[in-house]
Amino acid sequence: MITDDYGRPVTSMRIQVNTTCNFKCFFCHMEGTGVHSEKMTPDEIERIVEIGHKMGVNKIKFTGGEPLLRNDIVEIVRRTRKHIDGDISMTTNGFMLPVYAEALKAAGLDRVNISFHSLERESFQFITGTDSMDKVIEGIKAAKKAHFDPIKLNFVVLKGVNEDQVQRLVNISAILGVRVQFIEYETTREGINSEDFQRYHIDLNPFENEISKSAVEIKHNILHNRPRYIVQTENGYADVEFVKPMMNSDFCNHCTRIRVTSTGLLKPCLMRSDNYIDILKEIKNENSEEKLTDIYLKAVRSREPYWKENYENSGKVLRTVQGYNGN
Known part of the structure; x- marks a missing residue:
């Protein structure tokens, strides 16, 4: 297991397999990469997975864009499973899961995160730019039928758009038997005072405090030390996570992930x-495993917690965000 200079082990890898998407979610950060048209081949992705695994990575997540727009996505999962005996997952908008779910499961995909940011058709269309709610619901059903476990619904909470749906989604997730992941709208330090962030960002602490009152069990994920609640509802038990990255040094201090862009760049944060x-350039040049390993280790050494405690501008900038408490 390899650790960075802050003592954080790097055990997971998030691989962006493309940057195209059939949805137009206005808050999509495209894995922090901007939009690129290039993409790696299955061979190249497998080689990066192989190097990462030898350095202690045993957890892979595929993202996009929309990963299921790649017609070779099943092959990519199958090649990855040859090297990874831990968790392999994918974040998807769910639109094409009815087509791919069974094949992905057979290839070795363990679980899926399905982006589902609204229970109401109008706000769903506003967020995604599509009238595809019914197709995503079909995708959730297909994921259940394929026995992915767990199935997570990713729900970015947006002020004035969907924050009134939080408790309803908790109740519905209990009926469906899926986990719901409430995600804080995030941005960089430079984006904190932007019009969109000030308009849509909302503090998740009040939601978490309220939901925790009904918790019969509280857990914490290793990644980001994220809280997770087993909650009693009128429809049974719900499984609820909160992802709160903004100004959260605890979140960063428990980050175990390195990222790979669709263009084959290692992205430490x-x-x-x-x-x-x-790293892709060196793979294309057929460099030795020793050289590839050195490049990977250089990326690990470049990792640094983004929201560190005592960040020098915390008093000047970070407290402008609603709910920031100085931690």
Whole structure:
């Protein structure tokens, strides 16, 4: 197991397999990469997975864009499973899961995160730019039928758009037998005072405090030390997570993830774009495993908690965000 200079083990890898998507979610950060048209081949992705695994990575998540727009996505999962005996997952908008769910499961995919940011058709269309709610619901059903476990619904909470749906989704998740993941609207330090962030960001602490009152059990994920609640509802038990990255040093201090962009760049932190390291170029040049390993280790050494305690501008900038408590 490899650790960075802050003592954080790197055990998971998040791989962006493309940057195209059939949805137009207005808050999509495209894994912090901007939009690129290039994408790696299954061979190249497998090689990066292989290097990461030898350095202690045993958890892979595929993202996009929309990963299921790649017609070779099942092959990519199958190749990954050859090297990873831990968890392999995917974040998807669910639109194409009825087509791919069974094949992905057979190839070795363990679980899926399905983006589902609204229970109401109008706000769903506003967020995604599509009238595809019914198709996503079909995707959730297909994921259940394929026996992915767990199935997570990713729900970015947006002020004035869907925050009134939080408790309803908890109740519905209990009926469906899926986990719900409430995600804080996030941005970089430079984006905190932007019009969109000030308009849509909302503090998740009040929601978490209220939901925790009904918890019969409280857990914490290793990744980001995220709280997770087993909650008693009128429809049975719900499984609820909160993802609160903004100004959260505890979140960063428990980050075990390294990222790979669709163009084959190692990205040590989602929120930074100034320390990419190109591993794909070296793979294309058929460099030795020793050289590839050195490049990977360089990326690990470049990791740094984005929201560190005592960040020098915390008193000047970070407290402008609603709910920031100085931690």
